[in-house]
Amino acid sequence: MSVPYVVSQSDTARAAHLLLVDDDADLLRLISMRLSANGYRVTAAASAEAALARLSVERPDLVISDVRLPDRDGLALFGDIQRSHPSLPVILLTAHGTIPDAVEAMSRGVFGYLTKPFDSRVLLDKVTQALSLGATTESAGAHDDASWRAGIVSRSNRMAEVLEEARMVAASDASILIRGESGTGKELLARAIHRASPRAAAPFIAINCGAIPEQLLESELFGHVKGAFSGAIASHNGLFQAADGGTLFLDEIGDMPLALQVKLLRVLQERAVRPVGATRSVPIDVRIVSATHRNLDTAMAEGQFREDLFYRLNVVSLLLPPLSERREDIPLLAASFLRQLATKYRKTLSGFAPDAIEALATAAWPGNVRQLYNVVEQVSALSTAPLIPASLVQRALRVRSMEALTYAEAKQRFERNYLTQLLKLTDGNVSDAARLADRNRTEFYRLLQRHELTPAMFRNTA
Structure with missing residues (x-):
């Protein structure tokens, strides 16, 4: 294990203080030089224990740490930092194989992560964002814990990016x-x-x-x-x-x-x-x-x-991405909803059978998370065993219950279907369709525009 060392500039009295943690000595030296050249005061540590020792002496403005460290996992180091300094922003450096761990850490409050190899400009931009957030958050008396996003169940990369942006702009x-x-x-x-x-x-x-x-x-x-x-x-x-x-x-x-x-x-x-x-x-x-x-x-x-x-x-x-673009979150969401609904229906529900999970993960989900909740509620109410079978899930997926729609959504769907049927009936003749609907042409055209319907789509060119 190498000995921690400090890299600094000559005039650093007002420079932001960064703690850099990585067991790769060459990479540690290179990143330290780049950060120092951009006006930051950098303390470098080659292990988690060395980083914690430095933290006990002086609190930096930002921690940048590798996920894989020799003496302790970088995520465990983040947990220690969060307990002692909840408002201290942390950026993780990760190889491709550890991206899921980094995404999970972001859901617990890590500011962000960079995948190796990364461009130095990207690192500097991320450092600037983190320092700006840290200063705003500290002055507001807020904490970098996960309580702010309570109820949002996710580990997908897409949602992690949205949540990171949301936390930044919240301040x-x-x-x-x-x-x-x-x-x-x-x-x-x-x-x-x-x-x-x-x-x-x-x-x-x-x-x-x-x-x-x-x-x-x-x-x-x-x-x-x-x-x-x-x-x-x-x-x-x-x-x-x-x-x-x-x-x-x-x-x-x-x-x-x-x-x-x-x-x-x-x-x-x-x-x-x-x-x-x-x-x-x-x-x-x-x-x-x-x-x-x-x-x-x-x-x-x-x-x-x-x-x-x-x-x-x-x-x-x-x-916000649709559920079909964050499918890795579907098992997590379904399990979370099942726990809630087991209490509601006073049942012992332990989980989903493997083929039931597969059915959930591969469904289209036009109604997104709201529809997923509705499906899980249906199977929870109907299940007679602790383990939810695939047959119940497939049954619930075949019938889109009205409970999955808000009043505004149901009204919009009816209105679009009604306009579509009128245009089909009149072969796209707006005057005839408006007459049947008992509406003037101007109002009828406005309705068509709202639902992005073009009369030409319904004309019988034959």
Whole structure:
């Protein structure tokens, strides 16, 4: 075992202090020189024990460690660091064979990892990000533990990247737009961002913009005063005021009517809300996280979503992958749901048979995580044995229960199917289809655009 050594610059009084841990002496020296040349003060250690000894003497601003160390696993070293210094960011260096371990570590709070060999510029960028996050997190009094992402079960590389980005932006006050298919867990991620932010002690308020009629949505968001409209027998604070100091989650923001988009934009610009019927605005301090499954670029091109509002909401964009692109998470999610549902149904459920797991892992999952939960609930309710058989899983997969759909999703699906049948019936003749639907052509065209349906697709060219 080589002896730890220190590499430093002559003028390092204000330089960030990095602790570098690797048992490869040549690589250790090379990375130390590169970091030092970029203005960092570097302490190098060749083993986990040497690193812990240095930590007991002086706390660095960042730890960069190899996953495979001679005396102790790099993940175990991370665990020791997390217990003693929960806000200290850690970057792991890993070979291809240890990537699953690194991804697992990220789910427990590691800032990130780099796969060897890596470009020095990539390392420097990652160091800059980690130091920026560490400074913000420390000043906010937050901790780098995994409690902020409670409920998000994952070990996939795709989700690890999303969670890393989410934790980084949580420390700021930037507006975030979460994109992803229905059922991917957008509200779950929004709640995790809130818990990781300096606003965690304040309220988190969620509203589905597509599930509330337009005439009620304005009052729900902005509030109203007594007598503002028929039925307003008392003043009512809206959700913006309820979320003051905290986070307001606007789910399915793409379904918000244009008239309300204008009023929402004004609230975001002025940081004040005027209740319906009021003459004065009320100052608010709210962080906005919004989500949509719609393509907002298409919606803006069709005039259904305001471009200025989009740029207000989309300061930071996070994309949640569909379940079909994170299949390694399916067994973990299914097992987690089974434990929850075993308690709900008061049953002894030990797990899934191997062929049942295979059926789950290879299914299409158009409804994503929400559909997976629904399938696991069905098999939990019907199972008569501790081990879930493949036959029950296959039965549940064949029938897409309405319970897997929200009201807004069911309404959207019906509307699309209805329009499709009308166009088929009229061979793509919009005038005839609109007449059958008892709608004018302009409104009917707007419905077709919303569902991305083209009349030409249904014309009988024969």
